[in-house]
Amino acid sequence: MKQLATLGVMTIAALSLTACAEETTGSGGLTVEAADSSCKVSATKLKAGPSTFKVTNKGSKVTEFYVYADGDRIMGEVENIGPGLSRNLVVDLPKGTYQGACKPGMVGDGIREKLTVSGEAAQNLSDSEELSAAATSYERYVKSQSDALIDKTTEFVDAVKAGKVDEAKTLFPIARTYWERIEPVAEKFGDLDPITDGREPDAKAEGVDFTGWHRIEKQLWVEDNTTGMDKYADQLLANVKEIVALGQDAPLTALELAQGSKALLDEVAAGKITGEEDEFSHTDLWDFKANIEGSEAAINALRPVLQKQDPKLLDRLDTEFEALYTELNQYQDKSTGEWEFYDKVTEPERKKLSAAVDALSEPISQVAAVVARSA
Template sequence: MHRSLAATGLVAVSLSLLGACAEKPAAGDGTVAVAASDSSCEVSATKLDAGPTTFQVTNKGSKVTEFYVYAEGDRIMGEVENVGPGLSRDLVVDLPKGSYEGACKPGMVGDGIRQTLSVTGAPAKDLSDSEELKAAAASYERYVESQTGALIDKTTEFVDAVKAGEVDEAKALFPRARTYWERIEPVAEIFGDLDPITDGREPDAKAEGRDFTGWHRIEKQLWVEGDTRGMDPYADELLANVKKVVELSKEQPLTALQLAQGSKGLLDEVATGKITGEEDEFSHTDLWDFKANIEGSQAAIAALRPVLEKADPELVTLIDQRFEALDTELDQHQDADSGEWVGYDTLTKAQVKKLSDAVAALSEPISKVAAVVAASA
């Protein structure tokens, strides 16, 4: 698996810290404690049994962190993002037999402090064999197919406008094309670097020492410079990467558990990049993305609904109520006739606070979905 020299050095540090626990198996209930700091990633066990594992991630550092479980080629099996200092988050991942890496990312940048995870044996229960969970994954796969076709079409229109120098047309197409991307972003996020090079922000690119590319590079040129000079290579690369994500999504569709994690991840996207206005910092089209993330999360829950209603109908009722409340709060910022969203920079602090509170209220019950799915095999 690829990593930078800096990350390799961090891995060496983490290995020295973890030597004492490297031979320990996971707890009998399949839980693994992860103590993340600004310079270490202490995993309580690296020898795991096949099947669902719950990583209990606690941030003991001063920086916001993330925890990832990677398969070969840095394919993401599961992730938990935006774990603030002093906070804890659970990540439930269904791992078949094989070799993986767990990675803490202090500051949410770079390849992370990594530790090899070895998974052996046959799972006591196989989530992928559950007919209900298979049906949920298949239902979501159909949703992804409906979105990816439109994603390619709209991205192609956007790229064509950029390469033709049609600034106004490109600006109009920018948020519309991104709507389809944002609805299915959990799909893109499992394929290593494809998500950051396609949808990464400028500060993150600089922090990681890579070229600023993708949607937001072109966004900056359109809204800051007011033209499309020098954007042809970035536009071509954007379309190529979007098509690559679409092809990979057909080859490796999300499992039901990844789908459950993704429904929460989409809300985390809103709670961090969108709610602060830093996602679309040049165009201020954040509310388009905001709505798309929510719709994507709703689609994930809809696919899982038969499983959730059987296992925890009260949770489903609460999630429905919280989705409705968030939609009501958000939709007042959209013109009912044109479908246009107001610029995010026009919202007052009070309006942003109401949106933030509605997202937080929904995020709490959504965070329980993965555990319900893992217990439903």
């Protein structure tokens, strides 16, 4: 789930962003100093190929850093960088123009700077036979999940429009399971993700209409009816279909798989652990499990690459996935498949889940670098 972001950048024109215009190699290290009102990128002229941005938050607000292509298509992102912390983002950029953006508070368009990429990479990551095979494997996974997502979202929307409250409540976490497994696909396409999966506080912060999954969720669980929800239901289904179509036209690359696997864990840490994601229905654990499954699917697609390049890292990933599943699965009724509602999970239990997520997050953060050097 992304924060809402409008397409224009005029609103942040008054904020200062400075960057030196030195040229760096595509594989060279770049630094980004993110503050509350500035975003200093160490270079804005890059050579084609993988680039690593080390993003350090020197401000007082949690921040994130994006690299956008035309139309605010996301080439890469790193989120939830707390004050004083650093995170790396590896992005494979072909020749063209892009924008780097820091987002203090994780809202708005961000403080942006034009990035110019020239030349040709010595070898595109997508040219690697192993990485191409990984992307193709994940593409098959996305196709299966996308088909089920459209089917179940259609059932959910039909129930909402028919005023079948209990049926809609049952279908809500089921349909969202398929959404949460492949959300890195949705996150590539600008505002489509936030208007589909944005939370109410984010909509209020941006001054826009509260839409999507969580708008309908609120009506179902708070008002216990579907009054006025037809337009939101129709919009939800249209957005899901558009995201699926765009994802098929622009499937994730192997590097995006690695970044997406980490992003799904960030989703858990940012919204599921805290209970903020499904605040009305408390169906967070359905989403939690789906995010983990989606993250693991990305790692499994990359498994041959990781086995060759860093088998110890792969062994560690397998161990931490197993530990997280063990911690999580105790909250599922094995006979029915139903999950515990998250408001019934105690604070000590949430801390144990959080620790298991953190233990997996660290080795997953290393996968992108392994992929970048495997071409």
